[in-house]
Amino acid sequence: MQRRNFVKSTLGVAGAAFSGEAVAGNWHSQPALLAKNSFKLKYAPHIGMFENSAGKDPIDQLKFMADMGFTALEDNGMMGRDVAMQEKMGKEMARLGMTMGVFVLDKGGNSQNTLAAGKPEYIDIFLNGCRRAVETAKRVNAKFTTVVPGDFERNLPIGIQTGHVIDALRRGAEILEPAGLVMVLEPLSDSPNLFLRTSDQTYEICRGVNSPSCKILFDIYHMQKNEGHIIPHIDWCWKEIAYFQIGDNPGRKEPTTGEINYKNIFKHIYRKAKAENKEFIFGMEHGNSMPGKDGEAALIKAYLESDSFTI
Incomplete structure (x- = not known):
């Protein structure tokens, strides 16, 4: 199936309001085409999410995302891409009117160099990663980079570990x-060995660091697994939250495939943010529940459904 025909069929299945004339237009998307299929929130797919429909070229994938109405991108592995590709992706996102979301800060902290240990050599690795992240961010016009402090240092009291993390x-x-x-x-919820596990713990650390450059990435999938009670935790941590990520549970697939009521969560965040003139990026950090192009169409349909809340 040709790409433009997939755009038509996908939006038809999803009930989107693209006109036939718009979707049959230029392969190289223009922001004006999105006017009739705009999401209320700024959802950010990742490279590879629409590979069956757009092909393997990241630039073609960006164009496809824009055609589908997505206005942001997140790319955890951006720091590992060569400089030429970073610059090319940055220019294409600017042309498409897309916002760059998070990329992972390389060597930000892991089981091999946990910041909780307080070891100078581990901190040096982290700080070097910060310097390189600044250069990457310039190329792709990014404002956010993900940091995970690493594992517990279990031979130290928790308060000492927390102090080490704050200092770093x-x-x-x-x-x-x-x-x-x-x-x-x-x-995260990936392993009980991880030092950073809950939103309130992250809030405490952000308050301790006390910098506009240290905030919370509230991943709804991980927080549903670790603490539940999602909307109250969002409210409690609101002042320190700068970014959200999405994934339903169980399965870590698109909204509507698990137990999380994303329509209500999206509505709550939208109303709260609008009242304070804020805007968040919502990283789509999950897999597709079904394979192939049909799975990609189903994913888009799920987001249209979850975004259809009443303002």
């Missing part, structure tokens, strides 16, 4: 803040 992040913020780059700390 303060030094990182000194590098990132002048560049306007925000490290968003992500509590």
